Amino acid sequence: MHVAEKGEGPVVLLLHGFPELWYSWRHQILSLAARGYRAVAPDLRGYGDTEAPADVGAYSIFHIVGDLVALIESLGQDQVFVVGHDWGAIIAWNLCAFRPEKVKALVNLSVAFFPRKRALWRIDTLRALYGDDFYICRFQSIIYTASKIHVLIQEAGEVEAEFGQIDTAFLLKSFLTSRNPGPFYIPKEKGLSGRVGLEIPLPAWLSEADVNYFASKFDKTGFAGPINYYRNINRNWELTAPWADVQINVPAKFIAGDLDLAYRCGGMEEYIHNGEFKKDVPFLEEVVIMEGVGHFITQEKAQEVSDHIYDFIRKF
Incomplete structure (x- = not known):
C-alpha cells in the first residue's frame, strides 16, 4: 500500500474515492499537518501505487476495510480520526460499523450512510x-x-x-x-x-x-x-447481512455540495434532512451542505473542507 503522509500528532486517515488518489487530499494534508496532526492518505487497493489484485473478489468491503485496519495498526495506533469521500466515505461508514473502536471521530463527505432497510446500494x-x-x-x-x-x-x-x-x-x-x-x-x-x-x-x-x-x-x-469496487456491490450486500440493523456509533460530521449527484440521487437528500440519517448515525453532530458545490468537494472547496475537518476533530 502506498501512503502519503505529513505532520506529527494525532493521526487523521484520509480515504479517497473514484476516480481519484491520495492526491485528492493534497490540500487537507498540508492544512492538517500545519495544525498539529499527522495526515495519512493511502492510495486504496487497486489505485495509484498500491497493489491491484486481478481477482474481482479481492475488492469486497471486507478486503478494503481489512486493509485499513492493518494500516492503522502499522501506524502504531489504537484509534484514529477518519475522513472519507465518495467510495472512501462508504468504506469509512463500514469501518465504523465493523470496527468502531478504531475510529475516534468521523468526517464523511458526499456519500451519506446507506442503511440496509433502504436497499439502495444494490x-x-x-x-x-x-x-x-x-x-x-x-x-x-x-x-x-x-x-x-x-x-x-x-x-x-x-x-x-x-x-x-x-x-x-x-x-x-x-x-x-x-x-x-x-x-x-x-x-x-x-x-x-x-x-x-x-x-x-x-x-x-x-x-x-x-x-x-x-x-x-x-x-x-x-x-x-x-x-x-462497484462489481462487489451485490456481494457486499450479502456479506454484510449480519449488520442489517447496525448504527454508526461514533461522533460524526457530514459535508456535501448541493450540486453533488450523491446528495441529489436516490432519495438521499430527503433521508439526510428528515431525521432518518440522525437515527442511523446517533452521534451525528452536524450536516453541512455547501451551495453551488459539486462532487469533488475536497478539491473544489479545499480550504473550507480543511477548516470543517479541523473544527470538528479538535474537539476530541
Whole structure:
C-alpha cells in the first residue's frame, strides 16, 4: 500500500474515492499537518501505487476495510480520526460499523450512510431507478473468454476496455469537471467517446498539472481495480447481512455540495434532512451542505473542507 503522509500528532486517515488518489487530499494534508496532526492518505487497493489484485473478489468491503485496519495498526495506533469521500466515505461508514473502536471521530463527505432497510446500494435497485446506462450499472459488465481447457476466465471489463480507447487525461477531466447533480450515464452505444475531441475547460481548483498527475497513475494501473469496487456491490450486500440493523456509533460530521449527484440521487437528500440519517448515525453532530458545490468537494472547496475537518476533530 502506498501512503502519503505529513505532520506529527494525532493521526487523521484520509480515504479517497473514484476516480481519484491520495492526491485528492493534497490540500487537507498540508492544512492538517500545519495544525498539529499527522495526515495519512493511502492510495486504496487497486489505485495509484498500491497493489491491484486481478481477482474481482479481492475488492469486497471486507478486503478494503481489512486493509485499513492493518494500516492503522502499522501506524502504531489504537484509534484514529477518519475522513472519507465518495467510495472512501462508504468504506469509512463500514469501518465504523465493523470496527468502531478504531475510529475516534468521523468526517464523511458526499456519500451519506446507506442503511440496509433502504436497499439502495444494490445493482437491481440502481438499475430500476436509473436504467442500464447508469454508470454503476455499466461498470458491472465483464467480457469473458474461453481458455484452451474451456474454462471461462476474465479477460477485461467492457467499460475499462472502452476507457482504454480514450485519452486518460480527457477521461479524468470528464469525471472531475462534471457539474450535473443528476445521474451520471455512460451510454453503451457511444460511451464517453462521444465527447472525445471536445474542449473541457478546467475550473480554477483543478490544473493541468493536477490532471496529469492523476492520469500518470491511471495510465500505469488502469481502471479495472477501481471499477471492481462497484462489481462487489451485490456481494457486499450479502456479506454484510449480519449488520442489517447496525448504527454508526461514533461522533460524526457530514459535508456535501448541493450540486453533488450523491446528495441529489436516490432519495438521499430527503433521508439526510428528515431525521432518518440522525437515527442511523446517533452521534451525528452536524450536516453541512455547501451551495453551488459539486462532487469533488475536497478539491473544489479545499480550504473550507480543511477548516470543517479541523473544527470538528479538535474537539476530541
